[in-house]
Amino acid sequence: MRGQIILSHGSDSSPDATKVSTLAALAESLGWQTQRPDYREDDALGHVGSVAPRIARLRAAVQAQSTPPILVGSSMGAFVSGLVSRDMPVAGLFLLATPPEIPGFAEGFDMRRDVPTELIHGWRDDICPLEPIFRFAGERRVPLLVLDDDHRLSDCIDTIASQFQLFLDRVAKAS
Numbered sequence: 639m640r641g642q643i644i645l646s647h648g649s650d651s652s653p654d655a656t657k658v659s660t661l662a663a664l665a666e667s668l669g670w671q672t673q674r675p676d677y678r679e680d681d682a683l684g685h686v687g688s689v690a691p692r693i694a695r696l697r698a699a700v701q702a703q704s705t706p707p708i709l710v711g712s713s714m715g716a717f718v719s720g721l722v723s724r725d726m727p728v729a730g731l732f733l734l735a736t737p738p739e740i741p742g743f744a745e746g747f748d749m750r751r752d753v754p755t756e757l758i759h760g761w762r763d764d765i766c767p768l769e770p771i772f773r774f775a776g777e778r779r780v781p782l783l784v785l786d787d788d789h790r791l792s793d794c795i796d797t798i799a800s801q802f803q804l805f806l807d808r809v810a811k812a813s
Contacts, residue, residue: 640669640810641729642707644699646715647674648735649681649688656792657712657734664799668806670708675699677715685714686742692718700726708809710802713737713766713789720749730809731755732802735763735789738770747774754812755780756805758798760787 643665645658653659653674662672680691696718700707706727711719716733717740723731730753739746749755759771761784768784775782783801785794 640806641671641705641813642703643670643672644696644703644707644709644719645672645674646692646696646709646711646719647677648711648713648715649677649685651712652676652678655712657795657798658710658715660795660799661710661732661802664802665806668803670806673699681714685740688714689718689740689743693722696722697726700728705729708732708806710734711736712791714740717747720747721745723750723753724748728753729813730805732758732805734758734791734798735760735766736771737766738774747771751778754805754809756801757782758791758801759784760789760791760794761785762787763789765789 645662647655647658653676658674665672675695677692680688706729708730709719709728710732712734716736759768787794
């Protein structure tokens, strides 16, 4: 076993969503253990109301690990993964369609600076604008792959999976 990966789905989605399911299957085929928290109960509280319960659920999942896990998140899952990484031990961050903020939530997106990270975003994302994440990545010197896709990134799942495999290889070699 190579380590643990916690994959967090986006709002109005589920642990069986295409992106997190595809990435979990790939990781498992490479010898990683995965888990996908179910945030649907939290999401029933609305976008702003779901952030704190999602953070608490993800923090508990990270605390239950014997070694720092890699956090993978899509949209709201990326947002909370970044925030949790600031004060929890994580081995890496692989974040898709990351919102720069959740309107009405006190904090904007942030993340731990000292862990391997990759951001992936769509040029045509009409839910989470590219410009703030582009600036964030530039200021932090974080790798950002921008694909010709929308917020769901469903047209590029094969490219995302290839990038994820490369990312896992880098994290495994670094540990």
